[in-house]
Amino acid sequence: MTMKLEILTKNENREIQKKIISQIRDLINYKNLEPGDKLPSERTLSEKFEVSRGNIREAIQKLEFYGLLQSIPQSGTFVANIGVIAMNGMIEDILRLDDPEFKSLVETRILLELKTARLAALRRTDDDLRLIKEALDAYADKVIKGKDAVQEDLLFHLAIAKASGNSTMNTFMLIITPGIITNFEKYHVCDSNQAFLGIQEHTDIYEAIKTQDPKLAKEKMKAHFKMLYQYCYNQKD
Amino acid sequence: MTMKLEILTKNENREIQKKIISQIRDLINYKNLEPGDKLPSERTLSEKFEVSRGNIREAIQKLEFYGLLQSIPQSGTFVANIGVIAMNGMIEDILRLDDPEFKSLVETRILLELKTARLAALRRTDDDLRLIKEALDAYADKVIKGKDAVQEDLLFHLAIAKASGNSTMNTFMLIITPGIITNFEKYHVCDSNQAFLGIQEHTDIYEAIKTQDPKLAKEKMKAHFKMLYQYCYNQKD
DNA sequence: TTAAATAAATTGGTTAACCAGATTGGTTTT
């Protein structure tokens, strides 16, 4: 019951922020603000929109994250070097995107991991390989002992992402990881006997990366995601 | 006592946050905190780490974003359902990842866009197609008039991402967009006469999505990224 | 009249005070 209250308030907060962002967009349009123009002050906006200054600051920081605004201390908040057209398009997207569908998470994870496996095979250093091996051994050890190995499984994949040498993909892997984990537990996609099978699959991937065979690495990773792949694409809903 | 107040730069602030996150990690390890255990209060942490409570809150919110902590109002901040091993691995990654390399952004964009083009061809609705067409026309119009069409180019690609029906990839496209734009202007990757060529390439992509030919859509998108692709992979640095 | 100087107002950033709900420890009641 306390959780429900918490979730509700967070949803409410998110709704408030979405409303503020759309109001900022409307204001930019109505006032024909161009790149470099200054927005009204945070205090002014909080009065005009009848919300707290903190809410305004959060909304501005979010738009700043997407490169649409820029705040300069003791000066003001300015429209970034992005025209009104792109501004409207991006804000529309930002407002629409909230909680991603689980399938979209899985689909994106598969896409990323097929690529990181391939890149890891191409670029991995000896140090990367050692870290992957350690993660593999830790995973196998837990599985053989009949223990839960979700963490070790996760770290094996993250070690590959790191070895890919692509920091953006590495970041994206980190971003989708929590959603994947929580939803996995919720939907029980994974089978319990999957773990034993996983050892061989992980080893195959490791060997391909070790021998620097990108095609094989991608192939073995694809085999590893076979169950997930089927869940993602061969289900009607 | 009177402490001198100074505005911290973004970099300084980020360094402080990284230090706090690593200190939280050390504390979790030292105290052997397990999933569900409560962290010391924000006030306690701010005293122990000798930083403001606001800094503590920001660090906690970041770890909450990655699913490692969970704050419950009027109760406390708790270690998420992730063991100490994965916790350490993920925090290490989070600390390492800061500003992504430009090439990793480009590489990731290409990966995402080849996929979204393919998925858009498979899943696009008539409404999606109409929006893509509008973005295409707006782009062509600007280019023919000799005007700058960076925004319209961007919106065309975002329209495809939307049509892919994958909200996660759509989000990721939004995340990398600002970095791509600013770095493009900095490095001058794009050629000025690229724009005219772009009209035909965009049209090819649109037609492939219209006729729902995923393979062709991916192919045409790849052709569109030919220059970028070469920059990304055929350059020594 | 113009330009330099200066004072007042405005800005985003930061901190300390406050809030309501949750927790805790001790006391009372059954």
Added chain:
DNA sequence: AAAACCAATCTGGTTAACCAATTTATTTAA
């Protein structure tokens, strides 16, 4: 002895006050 109760304390969340740099308005000097 155990359960119920209650007040003091602690919690994350929120708000209002404050800060110094900046911008604008006003005054002064040339």
